[in-house]
Amino acid sequence: GDVPDRWPRTRLRALERLLAVDRPAYLSTVAALDGLPRHALPNRQDVPLQAGAAPPSTAPGDLIPDCTLQNVTYTDSPLDRVLMHLFKSFVEEDIGWKAPDPGITGLLADARHYMLVATEEQQQAMVVRVLRRLFTPVGPPFYKVFMSGIFDGRQVGPWPWAPALTAFVTPTFFNFLVGPSTVNRRKDGQLGGLVVEKCRFLQESGCKGICVHQCKRPAERFFAEDLGLPLTVSPNFETQECQWSFGEVPLPLAEDPSLPAGCLNGCPSRKALVEAKACNSCS
Numbered sequence: 001g002d003v004p005d006r007w008p009r010t011r012l013r014a015l016e017r018l019l020a021v022d023r024p025a026y027l028s029t030v031a032a033l034d035g036l037p038r039h040a041l042p043n044r045q046d047v048p049l050q051a052g053a054a055p056p057s058t059a060p061g062d063l064i065p066d067c068t069l070q071n072v073t074y075t076d077s078p079l080d081r082v083l084m085h086l087f088k089s090f091v092e093e094d095i096g097w098k099a100p101d102p103g104i105t106g107l108l109a110d111a112r113h114y115m116l117v118a119t120e121e122q123q124q125a126m127v128v129r130v131l132r133r134l135f136t137p138v139g140p141p142f143y144k145v146f147m148s149g150i151f152d153g154r155q156v157g158p159w160p161w162a163p164a165l166t167a168f169v170t171p172t173f174f175n176f177l178v179g180p181s182t183v184n185r186r187k188d189g190q191l192g193g194l195v196v197e198k199c200r201f202l203q204e205s206g207c208k209g210i211c212v213h214q215c216k217r218p219a220e221r222f223f224a225e226d227l228g229l230p231l232t233v234s235p236n237f238e239t240q241e242c243q244w245s246f247g248e249v250p251l252p253l254a255e256d257p258s259l260p261a262g263c264l265n266g267c268p269s270r271k272a273l274v275e276a277k278a279c280n281s282c283s
Contacts, residue, residue, distance in 0.1 A: 016042045020189025042185040063265040067240045080176035090130040127218030148228030163192025163247035186245040196242040207269045234258040
């Protein structure tokens, strides 16, 4: 009578083992398991929205097709509201400009404003500074010792538990910005993965440039430079999922397969960027 209950767990363990030893075979197997829900997969990277489906056709003008999934309504906890208020306040102090709206709406107005006046490097550096303030001066030194294994400027880690434990703890503190997430496996099958179910920041901004330069790259830089742990953030513009892989060294942006060329088709920032002659901020 307990066979049906054990089967999903057995299937998951088998897929995890296959992912760790032969990723192409894992992807082929997942494609053959038509109808298997995405939440039942140990890793969703490179898995089409529908098993066996061809990649989406190119949008007009070589733009990236928009996500066609229904928007998610996010419910903020008291901690989420506090962290959002702090994060938005720190951003506005740093850029010297304040959007009148509160919450995510105001934060994204701040982000769009800054994208128009700052370079990609300046946008990334700004968010790194904000993350440093959010973590307080106490957080990074503690993390460096107990997770990254850094003593007196010398690194002997990261410790084996660092990627998995970081993936377990991170949702509590980043839910306010990206929405709900689930611990999973990295694309190499190892622990240390975290998949954002449908990124709030990407859904509400609809902008690849803001995603890359005010979330992806700053997060990767902060974890590597300030905490001593590599991190790869891989957005999926088809589903608006986002894979965070702790302990995985990120590729240069130009080589990152998760970043197709061009703007998102429905990007609300594109017209303003064109008018500001800053299209490269969103490509």
